[in-house]
Amino acid sequence: VDSVPPRNPGRLRADLVAAAAALVERTGSVEAVTLRAVAREAGVTAPAVYGHFPDLGALLDAVLEEGFLALRAAIEASVAGVEDPVERLVAGCRAYVTAGRAAPARYRAMFQRPQAPGGRGAFDVLVDAVAACQEAGRSGSRDARGDALLIWTALHGVVTLQAAGVGAPDLDGRLRDLVVRLTLVEPVASGGDGAG
């Protein structure tokens, strides 16, 4: 029983991306991941990679792209069904941090290179969420784009600093606090888990 069961057609591509993502986390950086190590991890010889990717760079790009998709999907899933705009914003931010922490090395790599292309989509979602809070009269600010940038910056800081072992788990509990201070300048009246 030393023969490997046959692979579904097109399955290797996904396996390679998963193997590469696992190695990114294990080694802690994208730069340390080699094509041969990915092939090894996927149980395949190195040249097999070239049937699915033109080179190592393309494979790693696929890892980052999958990261952006996962990040966006996690946020959208967490926000689905939440009506209150402030709760939507908080839930989305929490999902962002959780998704980032789930694969910290990949997350870092996603925003490492200048002009990370996949981040824009998530940012626009965030701008809308902040604007919704403002339109509902739940924020003292009127600059949705600017506030969204501040929040994104803070969330990015939470994910990357926690990956360095700083402030965890303090920051988890204070995420709502962070969001409220940054965009809801005048304290909101209600607030599910606050001082109520």
Add this chain to the structure above:
Amino acid sequence: VDSVPPRNPGRLRADLVAAAAALVERTGSVEAVTLRAVAREAGVTAPAVYGHFPDLGALLDAVLEEGFLALRAAIEASVAGVEDPVERLVAGCRAYVTAGRAAPARYRAMFQRPQAPGGRGAFDVLVDAVAACQEAGRSGSRDARGDALLIWTALHGVVTLQAAGVGAPDLDGRLRDLVVRLTLVEPVASGGDGAG
């Protein structure tokens, strides 16, 4: 005139660290820096490195250590002579971001590994600065350590997101805004470059 002028004794060590730091920025990551490349950059052969460092890892550790020293020195210099506690806090935060942006790849590497040891010192300085604002009645919060953590997180986000080309230069001008919102919950009366 093809002979290199003699080097001051002990100078090569500093040259190697500087060469390594330059390569970290040029390649964008610590992992991509090789011992041979550092030696080349410093105008020396590879084995010469072993006279000053036991191995490549030690050399790179020295780069990060220098980064922590530079960060702390920049903050202390910017704060020197500033009396007003809020202005001190803002000046220190500005210096932190400026110093981080001056060597973004090195900065990222400094806080990449879990339990980055050199960050604690700077954090304590920050806690003191926040506490000073509170004692002067310039902050509505009483949790200096918690607020300092929020600010540090945000500053970290500013440095690393800007390195990715996001939000620059928007975030530079809004740094005071960020600090004020995070710790000076009740708006301060004065404020040098604000809406005055």
Add this chain to the structure above:
DNA sequence: TGTACATCAGTGAACGCGCGTTCACTGATGTAC
């Protein structure tokens, strides 16, 4: 001042290794008749 010698920072050659990539190949799968 001049000579012999110790010191020691940096050199040059060499090693074994894992890397990315190429190439001709193999052997299982699916189709045509």
Add this chain to the structure above:
DNA sequence: TGTACATCAGTGAACGCGCGTTCACTGATGTAC
């Protein structure tokens, strides 16, 4: 049902390269007499 063949994903061997590290060495600098 059975046979011949096309397809094509993955293999195994090989290449040249830069790497980290070792070793014996060299040649400049400083000291002792």
